[in-house]
Amino acid sequence: MREFFHHLFVPRESNNHRAKLLSHQFLLFIVFLLFVGQFFLPVIKANFSDVLGVSTNISPQALLMLVNQKRQEQKLIPLTLDKQLSLAAGSKASDMFAKNYWAHNAPDGITPWSFVKESEYDYVYAGENLARGFTKSEEIVDAWMQSTTHRDNLLSQNYENVGFYAAQGRLLGEETTLVVAMFGSKNINPLAKSSAVPSGEVFAVSLERKPLINSFSFARSTGVAILLLFIVILVLDLIIVTRRKIVRLVGHNIDHILLLGIVLIFAVLFSKGVIL
Amino acid sequence: MITNSIKKHTGYYFSLIIILALGIFLSLQTSGDRQLQMLIMVMTVFFYVAWGILHHLLEHDLNIKIVIEYVLIGSLAMSIVLFLVRG
Numbered sequence: 001m002r003e004f005f006h007h008l009f010v011p012r013e014s015n016n017h018r019a020k021l022l023s024h025q026f027l028l029f030i031v032f033l034l035f036v037g038q039f040f041l042p043v044i045k046a047n048f049s050d051v052l053g054v055s056t057n058i059s060p061q062a063l064l065m066l067v068n069q070k071r072q073e074q075k076l077i078p079l080t081l082d083k084q085l086s087l088a089a090g091s092k093a094s095d096m097f098a099k100n101y102w103a104h105n106a107p108d109g110i111t112p113w114s115f116v117k118e119s120e121y122d123y124v125y126a127g128e129n130l131a132r133g134f135t136k137s138e139e140i141v142d143a144w145m146q147s148t149t150h151r152d153n154l155l156s157q158n159y160e161n162v163g164f165y166a167a168q169g170r171l172l173g174e175e176t177t178l179v180v181a182m183f184g185s186k187n188i189n190p191l192a193k194s195s196a197v198p199s200g201e202v203f204a205v206s207l208e209r210k211p212l213i214n215s216f217s218f219a220r221s222t223g224v225a226i227l228l229l230f231i232v233i234l235v236l237d238l239i240i241v242t243r244r245k246i247v248r249l250v251g252h253n254i255d256h257i258l259l260l261g262i263v264l265i266f267a268v269l270f271s272k273g274v275i276l
Numbered sequence: 277m278i279t280n281s282i283k284k285h286t287g288y289y290f291s292l293i294i295i296l297a298l299g300i301f302l303s304l305q306t307s308g309d310r311q312l313q314m315l316i317m318v319m320t321v322f323f324y325v326a327w328g329i330l331h332h333l334l335e336h337d338l339n340i341k342i343v344i345e346y347v348l349i350g351s352l353a354m355s356i357v358l359f360l361v362r363g
Contacts, residue, residue: 027348
């Protein structure tokens with residue numbers, strides 16, 4: 001057993017002074033597995049979503065609470081959840097999925113305000129924040145707070161109401177979670193009936209899914225594990241070859257460690273979440 | 277021997293670090309545009325392979341095994357990135 005592991009990890013005569021795991025055949029095998037895996041992952045996600053899928057926990061109540069927390073910190077009045085704005089947010093999300101676009105304005109020129117008007121919300125001010133690829137309400141609000149324009153919407157004194165809509169679907173070729181937030185304040189009309197949601201009533205749609213395996217965590221863990229394995233083998237190989245003064249044609253380990261190190265940073269920092 | 281190799285090829289390693297650092301910086305900056313982000317990662321890996329091969333060509337020690345090694349490591353890096361994005 002020990003001999004076998006030495007053969008895999010340590011450069012020696014039996015593996016032609018190059019760890020077997022760094023042989024061209026093994027590298028090719030791993031690359032092949034990863035390429036096959038990346039085509040099968042979406043298929044498994046689509047057909048066995050209870051087993052492998054995107055784990056999400058996004059709710060309008062949580063989003064509202066988090067946004068109002070941020071507003072409270074700035075001594076601003078809290079926003080109330082509005083039925084019409086939630087409907088407008090829902091229409092916008094459906095339109096984005098149907099026409100397959102990721103923008104405030106639709107390809108056919110429809111603006112976010114069209115959805116607000118259609119929902120019969122008579123607005124003085126209106127704003128829209130979009131988010132996709134996030135899995136938790138907290139991540140969305142944090143991302144919006146880090147962007148000046150999105151933070152301005154969250155903390156604007158002009159808005160009194162908000163509507164949220166969260167949906168999962170296929171957008172721009174990838175299965176994703178889409179969240180639309182519509183902000184607004186109404187044209188004061190004493191005859192108009194208020195549409196602010198009474199406490200405890202739910203109008204917006206929540207998104208909560210918990211598959212057995214979170215596909216993104218699985219992909220990230222697999223990627224990081226493979227990268228760490230190869231970086232360790234390359235470092236080990238470099239140290240042993242240097243100590244033993246073995247002269248080889250192949251084995252440009254420093255270059256490879258640098259590249260895999262950069263990919264490791266990418267794997268750790270990569271986020272599927274995008275805001276607009 | 278390691279430090280000797282680095283000292284001997286300081287320009288090469290320095291430029292390689294610049295290419296890779298620029299690649300990771302730009303890819304993280306463009307996280308809002310997945311296609312552009314992927315294009316930057318593909319370009320970074322491509323430059324890595326091309327730069328490595330060019331370096332050995334200039335050093336007059338280029339060999340098919342070296343080319344295969346750079347291509348395989350580049351493919352490994354790219355396949356992990358794609359696996360992550362599709363996951």
